[in-house]
Amino acid sequence: MEARSSTAVAEPDETQAAILLVDDNPALLQTTQALLADRDWRCVTCSDTLTALCAIVEHKPGVVLVDCETGPLDAWKFCVLVREHPDYCRTRLILVGREDGALARAKASAAGADALLVKPFTAEDVQSVLALQGGISP
Secondary structure, eight states: OOOOSSEEEOOOOTTSOEEEEEOSOHHHHHHHHHHHHTTTOEEEEESSHHHHHHHHHHHOOSEEEEETTOOSSOHHHHHHHHHHSTTTTTSEEEEEESOOSHHHHHHHHHHTOSEEEESSOOHHHHHHHHHHTTSOOO
8 A cells, every 4th residue: 555645554454453543743643553553453644634534435444533633624623524424423533632621521522522532641541442432442
């Protein structure tokens, strides 16, 4: 598979569960991808939310982790667009942000996100959030 500048795609092992990581910070994308790969997740990465919409169509991930500050679409609009599409409305959407608390969680929920993951996070934090989403596992 060809890697594009805004989307880094390793040769996927189709037997692994797919997770799409969306963040404009290359170091954070690489770190998160490494954390999840160690737990047998097949990761696809995107550095912006428009490319991520295309990646959802191409890779059909079961889970999308999208950073709240990544553009050009804000993460809330991104969630709304995914939720409105009949083919992808069941995709698990997890917002990743720096804010925690009832207001941040309510805003994420209102946009259609399934969960909010607060930075900084560990591999165990990600695994816990995924496990709470209906027992999703690689």
